[in-house]
Amino acid sequence: MRLILLGPPGAGKGTQAQRIVEKHGIPQLSTGDMLRAAVNAGTEVGKRAKAVMDAGKLVSDEIVIAIVSERIDQPDCANGFILDGFPRTLVQADATEAMLKAKGLALSVVVEFRVDDAELVRRVAGRYSCAQCGSVYHDTDKVPANEGVCDKCGSTHFKRRPDDTPETMTARLQVYYKETSPLIGYYHAKGKLRSVDGMAEIDQVTAEVEAILSKL
Numbered sequence: 001m002r003l004i005l006l007g008p009p010g011a012g013k014g015t016q017a018q019r020i021v022e023k024h025g026i027p028q029l030s031t032g033d034m035l036r037a038a039v040n041a042g043t044e045v046g047k048r049a050k051a052v053m054d055a056g057k058l059v060s061d062e063i064v065i066a067i068v069s070e071r072i073d074q075p076d077c078a079n080g081f082i083l084d085g086f087p088r089t090l091v092q093a094d095a096t097e098a099m100l101k102a103k104g105l106a107l108s109v110v111v112e113f114r115v116d117d118a119e120l121v122r123r124v125a126g127r128y129s130c131a132q133c134g135s136v137y138h139d140t141d142k143v144p145a146n147e148g149v150c151d152k153c154g155s156t157h158f159k160r161r162p163d164d165t166p167e168t169m170t171a172r173l174q175v176y177y178k179e180t181s182p183l184i185g186y187y188h189a190k191g192k193l194r195s196v197d198g199m200a201e202i203d204q205v206t207a208e209v210e211a212i213l214s215k216l
């Protein structure tokens, strides 16, 4: 199964990707996570990406395409993968097609998450994640069962993203509508697009996603 999760910042792509990983055993390839790891490690890519990410703009196609192309060659991607936050431009979408074609593979489906802007801003403002395993939480909508302790790994250390400010979120949304939303038509034209109501509760969205995956 080779999936793309498409949607604006805060739509729930990462949240649902973690559930697909658990249920289907295929890896989540989040370009945002990979870029944040590069920033934290202080690599050349990280140094180039940091200011761009903090401003809510897009890192260059060249950088992200190179990262993804290297990642999908890893052995754990042999049975499929979830692309989360990639592709994000038409150039990246064409590169994805070319990468898969070169391996004799095809995309299974693109799942688009539809969520209103006001809800996206509210979600991002309340987001935090486990500093150890990356599990994503929300101040009111998804709190750990045992307050202050990560459900998955038991860590008590959490963090917030530097780009989850209201100002940066405005820029991220503008970038999404200009650069990324054209991919909805792109994948619709290829017959690959399925849309879910991302406004629903997390479990309900998972059920909608699973209904799509069960038909593949």
Ligand code: AP5
Residues within 6 Å of the ligand: 007, 008, 009, 010, 011, 012, 013, 014, 015, 016, 031, 032, 033, 035, 052, 053, 054, 056, 057, 058, 059, 060, 061, 064, 084, 085, 086, 087, 088, 092, 123, 124, 126, 127, 128, 136, 137, 138, 139, 141, 142, 163, 172, 198, 199, 200, 201, 202, 205
């Ligand atoms: P990235 O890390 O990809 O961020 P994003 O696309 O902006 O997406 P988010 O991670 O903000 O949202 P999400 O949809 O995963 O939502 P989540 O599940 O966390 O990118 C960051 C930056 O990296 C970019 O700005 C760019 O600079 C760079 N970058 C990355 N990829 C790139 C690329 N391909 N090209 C160029 N640059 C790139 O949920 C959000 C919150 O809501 C959480 O708190 C969650 O608990 C809660 N929540 C989730 N679902 C629900 C629900 N159904 N109901 C209520 N609450 C919910």
Ligand code: ZN
Residues within 6 Å of the ligand: 130, 131, 132, 133, 134, 135, 150, 151, 152, 153, 154, 155
């Ligand atoms: Zn954890």
